[in-house]
Amino acid sequence: MLKAELFCHSVNGLPVLSHSFGDSSLGSPVLILSGVHGNEPEGVILAYRLLSEFQKTYVYSFPCVLIPEFNLEGLMSVNRLNGNSVDLNRNLPTKDWNKEAFNPKYPPGPAANSEPESKALVSWIDRNRPRFIFSLHSFQNFMLNANGDCLQVAEAMREICNYPIEESIGYPTPGCLGTYAGLERSIPTITYEIERGLSLDKICDLHLRTLMRAFDKIEELKR
Template sequence: MNLIPLQEGLSAGKRPIPVFASKVDATRYCYLIAGTHGDEPEGVYVQEKLVEWLKLAGLSIPFVIIPALNPDGLRDNIRGNGNGVDLNRNLPASNWSDEARAERYFPGSEPASEPETQFLLELMEEYPPGLIFSFHSWQPFVNGRGDCDDILEYIHLVNGYAIVKDDIDNHPTPGSLGSYVYEKMGIPIITFECPTLEQREDLQSIWHENKIALTGLMQSGLIQKHLQRYSG
């Protein structure tokens, strides 16, 4: 699979946000997004290794790949961007709130106030997603919004990660990408939570415990099925 560089975005700190696509003429794309939170290198690494595998796999799936949406935070090992905003609380979903449970969840002054968020919204308008994977790291589980139970079950059966339903009371996510995509775009989004380095030996071990599930999923036909559903 050859990757085509698309127009880069710019972070709040004026750092480039590279984006790649496997095709530029598809009706719908499978998005792979990592590095939304800069203090989650595990998700960035797992996505990077998956993309390395995809380059050699010879699949014809139309992807849009964002290796690191938040290069400012990734450089400084902090959750937020260069303005201290949690990009996963900055999307213009109807549940966006200017209140934050803690400083690290600061949602910004208004919905889509951040250049990274604005860039992502523009990208999704130009290259419409039919399915989104958002790679994070916290505790090993998968969460999905929209009609994606088959994908969640596949991952669970292969790597044993729990399927976690949305828990708005205990872990609200106002203004998150999951909230926005599910509400405004009507397509499935899967949050893939990797274990952290505190829970595993190293980054390579985190990739190895997910390699079979992720590469098998890419070859299973499930991705293509979901993209076709929204391509009509």
């Protein structure tokens, strides 16, 4: 079963859509989030490739919610930030949130959870308590950034993509999803940092297979 619906509106009123697969009565969903940073198209490409695959068939015994374009204004302007010039992956209400940016490139916003996209995500997570979160990004230092109890799934992914598994991206990220969900709420969260500038073919082949392997592992662990 596939259902597309409005997840939230962006700063400038654009509709951010979610796509749901599987029967919602089967328990907590897996969340796949991409397009958080508008200058990281690799994750969006992978999300749409997965969407295409799931439209053909969805075989898992748990529901999935996919949000391929979380930061619409950023994607349209090829900009990391949202319509208010805020980094959405520094704006979540974590215990370590700070109004002072660690780096000027990553402005956290005037207050934690100040952005409409952040508010919608926080509300959705608190309502649905997902069983697993994948946040699709891209980075020169590609990795599987694992937060929470997700090592077995990360190791299954590594078998396919051969990416290192890291607990930290290598610098402070206050207000990020990995901290909010993975560390502070014990929701297994993998920030999938795809190699920046990777070819379309590799994203649609290697990384689709990697993500599908992750779903297979979650299914296996559920039994």
